[in-house]
Amino acid sequence: MKKILFIVPSLRLAGAETQAVDLVNAIDPAFATKTLFTFEKDLSQLARVDRGQIEVLNVPRKSRFDLSMCDHIARLIDERGIDLVHCTMQFALLMGWIGARRSRKRPPLVCAIHITRNKDLKTELQDVLLYQWLLRSCRKLIFVCDAQRRHWLGKFHGLKRAAEVVHNGVDLQHFDADRLRPEGACFRQQHGIPASATVFCCVAGFRSEKGHAHLLRAFSEVLRQQPQSWLVLAGDGPARAEAQAIVHERGMASRVLFTGALSDVRALLAAANVKVLASTAVETFSVAMLEAMAMGLPVISTDIGGAAEAVIDGRTGLLVPCADEEALARAMLELVADPERTAVWGAAARALVAERYTREGMVERTMDVLREAMRA
Known part of the structure; x- marks a missing residue:
């Protein structure tokens, strides 16, 4: 059985975090064992996580530039025998990339991107100077809609090789x-x-x-x-x-x-x-x-x-x-x-x-992408 480490900065009440929790909950435990790692203090959605099938680890960073949690990620990878690291958003990718580089196993990385137009010049420069290069190192990149994929490939053509689209989805029975x-x-x-x-x-x-x-x-x-x-x-x-x-x-x-x-x-x-x-x-x-x-x-x-x-x-x-x-x-x-x-x-x-745009469709498509990333 495969072992996947999911890295999400926090579990705050926001769209990307909600989607990440829904995804980790719904992935079939027969497909992979699941570990969820967070490094911010906000755990507002922790109660939504299915703790019966998901190991949750929270290692809050002590300051803005604290990278010590990367050592925790490296140990997790080696001790649990992690086969794939799935990162939600670019900052999680930075932590996951450093952690994977510090591990002996060095598993492949997948990143789910949830941003299109940046809110300011600073974040745009971060994409240009740092994140595009980390994204190029990923086995797969998950974009949550077609327009987002076109936007990112327009900025960074070198991401095309790994780019996949998995639309966000919701549980129709829950929202009835x-x-x-x-x-x-x-x-x-x-x-x-x-x-x-x-x-x-x-x-x-x-x-x-x-x-x-x-x-x-x-x-x-x-x-x-x-x-x-x-x-x-x-x-x-x-x-x-x-x-x-x-x-x-x-x-x-x-x-x-x-x-x-x-x-x-x-x-x-x-x-x-x-x-x-x-x-x-x-x-x-x-x-x-x-x-x-x-x-x-x-x-x-x-x-x-x-x-x-x-x-x-x-x-x-x-x-x-x-x-x-x-x-x-x-x-x-x-x-x-x-x-x-x-x-x-x-x-x-x-x-x-x-x-x-159902949750079931999102999960099925994501699992296909993860399988492909682990086969490559």
Whole structure:
């Protein structure tokens, strides 16, 4: 039996980490024994990990430049006889590459990349000066959508040899709107949201690239024309204070709800009518987007990363340019004005996820890539 070491920086509540936990949980234990290694302190999703079949090790780094966990990785590789190291995101690859180089066994590396457009020049330079060379050393590179693969190969043609596409996927049975309708009704009741209100929701960490400021300014125009609308923001992070200040300045406190980070977003999704994704950078193929679609919600998204591969404009939602607050407001108003079309698009969204973006499909395709990496 093969032995695979999965390296994820943290288990925070975010899309890449959620996808990684889903993947490790779902890979057949008859295919490989699984060890999950993290090196940041945030273990918010630890309870989601199937500890009965997965060994979890957390070795928090002591400082930004602490590389001592690489020695732990090297020992793990040699002591467990690891056949493959799977890294989620570039920084995990750096730790995995150093650890593998320090081991006697030196297993092949696979890296799953979850970023497309970088948020600033610094991270772009890191790709150019460091990460592209580490990525070239990988046996396989996993991109989570077609647009992301085209973007990276456009920047670094030398990655083509190893590049594979495995779309993110979600568990349709877990995200079942019909079964969760009572929870949605309860969510509205608990927060004083009328049953007749149109509820937009955004599930995202409060970071600048998630576009909360753009979304809130667009929503202020929606409220001016459709005052019965609500916006629910789930998540936490450094940009939350700025978002709350915008809500206060524009007098929207009675229609904008901050829930904080939610360990389970299904009640919110069951309560909502439309999912909004306003990201301006980093976003590639949002797991939160797929979860909402699986719950039968149409999605309004900025045209970023591979969003257009799931948000089929005029069929499962609407696409708008990044940071275009007027276009975002128009899209939101379009769906407020036509609840019947909103429901039809929501049904089409779930059907598309069932056809192309299930967790089972993601796991099966990933296992094929891992088999190939271990055979090469």
